[in-house]
């Protein structure tokens with residue numbers, strides 16, 4: 674695997690490959706890789722001649738304290754990427770992505786404000802800005818994102834459609850631990866007690882899922898979800914909603930339904946969701962199965 678730090682070098686390498694007729698798949702990450710990332714990389718490996726993974730802890734999508742605390746382990750990540758058969762690692766520093774005087778942002782305006790987006794619009798602006806930059810630098814044919822971050826996925830799909838990025842967005846299922854907790858780099862920050870408490874998140878989502886499929890009242894289901902989650906003393910619910918999966922609007926009915934939660938456990942923010950489609954769920958499954 675070749676590691677590249679400079680955006681211009683990365684673009685050069687990708688342009689040369691594409692001239693030679695190779696297809697390129699990109700899995701953008703924040704690093705501290707886990708099974709969720711590996712399942713996206715596996716998918717990318719199957720679909721493309723060349724697989725690129727980016728590792729960049731993007732300062733535009735974090736508050737200063739969370740940016741500093743975000744788990745990083747580049748050495749371990751490189752080992753995993755090598756064994757997953759990745760061809761290129763793009764690992765720029767903030768000074769390469771946002772040089773002095775950087776002054777542009779990419780924002781999906783209405784959709785970013787849905788769910789809890791009103792209070793973290795700045796976060797999603799940071800995500801769409803960095804993903805747009807990664808697409809321009811790497812120019813992938815396909816880009817891979819997890820369904821766990823459903824709002825992020827919807828925003829990236831919309832940005833790609835609205836701004837005509839020539840890239841196909843491919844979503845991978847949420848990969849879960851044995852007790853159902855969705856894999857996330859942030860799980861590594863939980864104490865053993867907090868990690869045990871976190872199992873209440875998938876449990877609550879699973880309990881609501883059949884009721885959502887049955888067309889239950891969304892406001893009542895959201896209330897029930899919050900009640901179930903707050904029964905675990907270490908959980909502080911930041912946001913919960915049952916909404917239409919495409920528009921993220923609770924009043925739109927008839928399509929797929931998204932059950933979404935964001936909670937704090939010991940100050941660490943964890944999110945999870947279940948997508949309820951007419952013929953079943955999104956394929957979320959324990960990693961062990």
Ligand code: PAF
Nearest residue numbers: 701702703731800803822
């Ligand atoms: O989901 C993530 O890992 C990040 O938000 C992403 C898409 C790599 C942008 O920094």
